[in-house]
Amino acid sequence: MESLDFLIAGFETAITWQNLLYCLLGVTFGMLIGVLPGLGPTAGTAILLPLTFGMEPVSAIIMLAGIYYGSMYGGTITSVLINAPGEAASVITCIDGYPLAKQGRAGVALGISAIGSFIGGIIAIIGLVLVGPLVAEQALKFGPPEYFALIIVGMCLLVGLMGKSLVRGLLAALFGLTLAMVGMDASSGVIRFGFGNPNLEDGFDFISIAMGLFGISELLINAEENLKAKATLPPKIQGLLPRKGEWGPTMKAILRGSGLGFIIGLVPGTNSVIPTILSYSMEKKISKDPSKFGKGALEGVAGPETANNAYSGGALIPLFTLGIPSSPAIAVLLGAFIMHGLTPGPTLMDKNPEFVWGVIASMFIGNFILLIMNLPLANVWARITMVPFKLLLPIILIITILGTYSLNNSLFDVGAMLVFGVIGYFMKKAEFPLAPVILTFVLGGLVESSLLRSLTIFGGDFSQFFQRPISATLLIIAIIMLIVSIYLGFSNKKIADDVEM
Numbered sequence: 001m002e003s004l005d006f007l008i009a010g011f012e013t014a015i016t017w018q019n020l021l022y023c024l025l026g027v028t029f030g031m032l033i034g035v036l037p038g039l040g041p042t043a044g045t046a047i048l049l050p051l052t053f054g055m056e057p058v059s060a061i062i063m064l065a066g067i068y069y070g071s072m073y074g075g076t077i078t079s080v081l082i083n084a085p086g087e088a089a090s091v092i093t094c095i096d097g098y099p100l101a102k103q104g105r106a107g108v109a110l111g112i113s114a115i116g117s118f119i120g121g122i123i124a125i126i127g128l129v130l131v132g133p134l135v136a137e138q139a140l141k142f143g144p145p146e147y148f149a150l151i152i153v154g155m156c157l158l159v160g161l162m163g164k165s166l167v168r169g170l171l172a173a174l175f176g177l178t179l180a181m182v183g184m185d186a187s188s189g190v191i192r193f194g195f196g197n198p199n200l201e202d203g204f205d206f207i208s209i210a211m212g213l214f215g216i217s218e219l220l221i222n223a224e225e226n227l228k229a230k231a232t233l234p235p236k237i238q239g240l241l242p243r244k245g246e247w248g249p250t251m252k253a254i255l256r257g258s259g260l261g262f263i264i265g266l267v268p269g270t271n272s273v274i275p276t277i278l279s280y281s282m283e284k285k286i287s288k289d290p291s292k293f294g295k296g297a298l299e300g301v302a303g304p305e306t307a308n309n310a311y312s313g314g315a316l317i318p319l320f321t322l323g324i325p326s327s328p329a330i331a332v333l334l335g336a337f338i339m340h341g342l343t344p345g346p347t348l349m350d351k352n353p354e355f356v357w358g359v360i361a362s363m364f365i366g367n368f369i370l371l372i373m374n375l376p377l378a379n380v381w382a383r384i385t386m387v388p389f390k391l392l393l394p395i396i397l398i399i400t401i402l403g404t405y406s407l408n409n410s411l412f413d414v415g416a417m418l419v420f421g422v423i424g425y426f427m428k429k430a431e432f433p434l435a436p437v438i439l440t441f442v443l444g445g446l447v448e449s450s451l452l453r454s455l456t457i458f459g460g461d462f463s464q465f466f467q468r469p470i471s472a473t474l475l476i477i478a479i480i481m482l483i484v485s486i487y488l489g490f491s492n493k494k495i496a497d498d499v500e501m
Contacts, residue, residue, distance in 0.1 A: 007361060010354070010360055018059060022059045022060075023066050023362045026063035027370050029044070029067050030044070030071040030074060031071070033048075034070065041068050045071075046215050050404060053339075057341065061359050062362040065333070066366045068333065069313070072308050072309050073114070073117050075093075076110065076305055079097050080097035092276040092277060093304060096295070096298070096300030097109045097301050100301065102296075112301060113302070114370075114371055115371075116302045116306035117306060117371075117374075118309075118368075120262075120305075120310035121309040123258040123313075125313050127262050145454040145464070146468070146470045147345070148450040148465070150324065152474070153474050153481070155447070155478075168431065169436050170436075172427070172433050172434065178193075179437070181193060182204055183201060183204075199412040204416060205413050208404060209417075209437075211421075212419065212420025213424035214434065215400055215421070216417060216418060216420070216424065216425075217424030217427075217434070219397060219421075220425040253283050260279050260307050261275040261307035261310030261311035264307075265316075265317070274311075275307035283297075316330070323446065328439065332438070335442055338442075342355065401417075
């Protein structure tokens with residue numbers, strides 16, 4: 001009942017004209033990012049993060065959250081109409097969405113995607129309202145040792161699930177931790193890795209790293225691939241609703257996708273691709289006619305699309321209640337929280353309830369806006385892909401540079417962003433995952449501060465971590481996960497070598 005009272009108060013915050021405007025701008029930008037192939041929620045959120053500089057924290061996060069879940073909607077449109085996924089999670093939608101478009105049923109595919117995305121998003125938000133306070137209440141029992149152990153578990157999950165190669169993933173994670181160590185040590189005041197440069201006394205700016213690694217590198221990759229590509233004219237959209245006999249199986253797929261996506265969103269280290277793949281596989285296995293999948297099965301569109309958007313709501317629970325980002329896009333949101341003076345974690349809901357519930361209420365409103373925008377304007381969004389990339393590239397690049405410079409009026413930040421963009425480009429070409437870099441950079445400062453506070457409590461005795469039940473259990477889980485990840489990494493490498501031989 002208390003959560004309902006907080007939610008009503010949150011709606012009072014969300015329906016002010018300023019926050020409604022920022023919600024509308026966020027979901028609109030998100031749709032645009034989702035429609036443009038190659039950008040995706042992580043790069044898009046990072047590129048647009050400077051727009052929130054100077055805004056009130058609740059308005060800034062409302063806008064950024066709108067960009068995040070709005071991009072999940074937008075990626076569907078080009079997947080269905082022109083077989084070009086706007087972001088990674090929409091790849092699965094192409095399997096049945098594009099065949100439906102070739103059959104003249106593009107409108108039905110987009111209609112059921114919009115309905116499923118709306119239902120999945122709303123169910124996830126309801127889950128956030130119900131589960132979030134319970135998790136936060138339990139998390140309040142955590143002290144610095146438990147919080148340190150929890151972050152270690154999160155880092156092990158994130159590294160273990162990112163990238164094809166465990167070695168590359170670990171190297172990327174170590175790179176991120178090294179970047180996090182640059183600047184003044186909070187406990188001793190010593191400048192680390194400053195090299196006499198005053199610009200490094202406070203460390204690297206999160207914006208420079210995020211926009212460089214995800215934004216600039218994506219622009220370089222897309223420039224390499226798309227400058228010579230020809231745009232494909234999307235088909236016209238007619239009819240948005242399924243036939244009478246298709247509603248039952250489709251709605252069941254939507255409900256299954258909602259539950260699956262929300263649950264996976266709670267697990268740190270996952271990403272939006274995982275629930276879409278699992279949902280598609282589940283729908284195909286339980287279908288009475290699996291042969292129709294890949295040829296235009298509505299369940300093959302409804303399930304993954306719903307799971308995709310339910311995941312985005314579930315993924316906010318670890319962020320709000322534990323301060324643990326469950327994906328690269330959520331890590332960018334975590335950086336935005338910190339940039340605006342907020343610390344996600346056990347005390348966030350207790351100390352800043354108007355902020356948390358205002359953002360949650362805005363997500364209800366944003367999902368309604370997206371449902372209205374998605375159906376009648378699908379043709380308009382699809383035609384954005386007709387804009388030549390050679391025109392989009394300089395526009396996005398200029399916005400990115402101006403946005404980075406405006407934060408601190410620093411050319412050093414701009415230069416750092418461009419350098420990290422080139423580093424990100426070569427890391428992608430060498431198949432090094434970028435996610436561990438940004439995730440460990442964000443978590444590095446948190447794990448260091450909680451470790452130092454814990455050792456102060458313990459008088460420098462590290463063994464006491466294993467004398468506290470919660471921290472000991474979490475650290476043992478982290479060790480087991482790391483051992484399993486290493487074992488699986490070497491096993492997969494051995495199998496690959498045997499296949500090559």
